Amino acid sequence: MHKVLLIEDDDIIGEMIRMYLTEENFLVLRAHNGQEGVLVLNEFEPELILLDLKLPDFEGTDLCNTLRKITTVPIIIISANSKVSEKIKAFTVGADDYLCKPFSMHEMKARILAVLRRLKQAPPAMKTVHALNHSEAPKSVIDVNIEKRILFVQGEATEITFSEFELIKLLFGNPEKVFRREDLINGLRGFDYFVNDRSIDVHITNLRRKIEKNPKEPRHIKTVRGVGYKFVL
Structure with missing residues (x-):
């Protein structure tokens, strides 16, 4: 069972993602803001972080940069902003993938598994x-x-x-x-x-x-x- 930390303040989207991944046999902990996400990181020990770019207490890229300084866990950004410049900025501060809203839950799962597979498998x-x-x-x-x-x-x-x-x-x-x-x-x-x-x-x-x-x-x-x-x- 893969452990995923979801940092998402939108209740509808957050619960949809949490429920879907739970049904797909993931263990999901949802944090409602950036500060909560940082606080639970060490105790929960996720294998992957799903991070929303728009949070009430953090700019998403700032939080991504903060997380990257304290963990090597892969980070997938989820955002409604599809601009290439925003994606490049996210990669620059340590994101490993970028998923644009609205997105298919099946695509999200595929991306999560692809990142985890790259993490565990070396040529x-x-x-x-x-x-x-x-x-x-x-x-x-x-x-x-x-x-x-x-x-x-x-x-x-x-x-x-x-x-x-x-x-x-x-x-x-x-x-x-x-x-x-x-x-x-x-x-x-x-x-x-x-x-x-x-x-x-x-x-x-x-x-x-x-x-x-x-x-x-x-x-x-x-x-x-x-x-x-x-x-x-």
Whole structure:
């Protein structure tokens, strides 16, 4: 049974989602505002957060940013705002998917399961290459623990979003391979997962800030002009 934290102030929509997911064998805890959502997070320990963008006490993107600083749990934004700029903003502050209202409950369930599946499954080839003994401190400047979903930089665990981890896992697992943006989009996309060239660039920018000494002159995540990106050890 998957545990979902729903942060939604609209009683009608909130109860519809809660009832549907409960009938689909999810364990759902609904928080009516952002403060309540933050307070119950640690005790409930959800596997995924459904976050409404319009809340009485928080701007949704501000709350998403706050949640991302304290948890690596995947976050799916639900919003009536379908503007691409709003979606990009949400991804920039740590959202992993974006679902526009009105939406089908079946689509919502599919997106939840797609995100959870990506969380639990790593490509077998990459598991083989990187299933190393991480009981010892990582020796390389950058290292990725697939099983625990941890990015190490200079031996220190680094805060990272769900989508950023999926991206660095793909790049790190294939050093020197040049990935087209289309390849990276397909690597992140689930059931109609909203990701495009711009969001890939945003994720790359955020990753460079976290792993590069000088993000403006990256040593590890290189841009291949006219093509895409590659990772250099």
